[in-house]
Amino acid sequence: MINRVSFNENEMTYRLSGEIDHHSAKTARELIDSLIQQKKPSVLKLDFSDVSFMDSSGIGLIMGRYRMMHLYGGELCVVNVPDQLEKIMFLSGLGALGVIEKKGEAYETVE
Amino acid sequence: MKPLNEMELWFESRSSNEGFARSAVSAFIAQLDPTIGELNDIKTAVSEAVTNCVVHAYRNTIGRIYINVKITEGAVVIIKIRDKGIGIENVAQAMEPLFTTAPSEERAGLGFAVMQSFTDNVNVRSSPGKGTTVILKKRISRRVYNG
Numbered sequence: 001m002i003n004r005v006s007f008n009e010n011e012m013t014y015r016l017s018g019e020i021d022h023h024s025a026k027t028a029r030e031l032i033d034s035l036i037q038q039k040k041p042s043v044l045k046l047d048f049s050d051v052s053f054m055d056s057s058g059i060g061l062i063m064g065r066y067r068m069m070h071l072y073g074g075e076l077c078v079v080n081v082p083d084q085l086e087k088i089m090f091l092s093g094l095g096a097l098g099v100i101e102k103k104g105e106a107y108e109t110v111e
Numbered sequence: 112m113k114p115l116n117e118m119e120l121w122f123e124s125r126s127s128n129e130g131f132a133r134s135a136v137s138a139f140i141a142q143l144d145p146t147i148g149e150l151n152d153i154k155t156a157v158s159e160a161v162t163n164c165v166v167h168a169y170r171n172t173i174g175r176i177y178i179n180v181k182i183t184e185g186a187v188v189i190i191k192i193r194d195k196g197i198g199i200e201n202v203a204q205a206m207e208p209l210f211t212t213a214p215s216e217e218r219a220g221l222g223f224a225v226m227q228s229f230t231d232n233v234n235v236r237s238s239p240g241k242g243t244t245v246i247l248k249k250r251i252s253r254r255v256y257n258g
């Protein structure tokens with residue numbers, strides 16, 4: 001799993017890749033949280049473009065970052081959700097939080 | 112009913128085996144020519160059941176996780192995931208969406224809900240102190256070939 005991070009003013013984009021499960025979520029969580037603490041972005045974008053698989057551990061990862069961003073008075077946004085992840089994203093109730101943007105919606109990745 | 116094909120495997124409850132388990136099951140089922148969506152559903156459900164063995168059943172220990180997959184008449188796949196871990200006191204409660212005994216570890220409490228919505232049937236048998244067996248059933252829509 002090679003993840004990439006980019007910054008644009010107060011916005012931090014973290015691009016996840018590969019398969020997100022209980023095993024891989026741990027590393028991603030630690031990396032993202034240390035970046036949040038260092039950079040204190042007002043918006044965190046989690047980019048799912050390169051994620052090929054995700055189970056409920058991915059939901060836990062998103063919910064945890066959502067809570068963390070709110071703690072710092074910031075916002076979380078989940079962007080570029082591929083078709084194969086839509087079912088699990090919406091089953092989780094994340095749809096109702098209004099943090100999900102589907103692939104190609106109003107957002108382009110800043111490399 | 113006698114299965115048309117069957118496979119069985121066991122592995123240690125290490126988190127690095129979660130990916131192995133779902134890939135192994137999906138590779139076996141590939142012979143039914145499932146759609147990408149069906150394969151993804153099966154991988155997700157298996158990942159949930161196996162992760163539960165790693166995270167809950169064998170918490171702080173390493174034990175064996177057993178998987179048995181049967182392909183039966185009508186392209187129905189039956190996947191049995193079994194552990195000899197701590198077991199579940201109240202299965203009905205455990206299966207309720209958002210119920211989790213590990214909220215501090217960022218568990219969403221959605222594993223069983225995912226298994227239920229990604230397969231046709233989920234059956235859970237458990238005895239505290241002895242272990243848990245989860246049986247997932249899913250029918251694969253066979254695509255029709257011309258010639």
Ligand SMILES: Nc1ncnc2c1ncn2[C@@H]1O[C@H](COP(=O)(O)OP(=O)(O)OP(=O)(O)O)[C@@H](O)[C@H]1O
Nearest residue numbers: 056163167168205211212218219220221222223243
């Ligand atoms: N194999 C198992 N052995 C012992 N307890 C289990 C097992 N599977 C599930 N449980 C219990 O059932 C609860 C609910 O399981 P479920 O998979 O729905 O949610 P979770 O694992 O807590 O969270 P998530 O799957 O969203 O990460 C668990 O918190 C745990 O207490």
Ligand SMILES: [Mg+2]
Nearest residue numbers: 159163222223
């Ligand atoms: Mg679970």
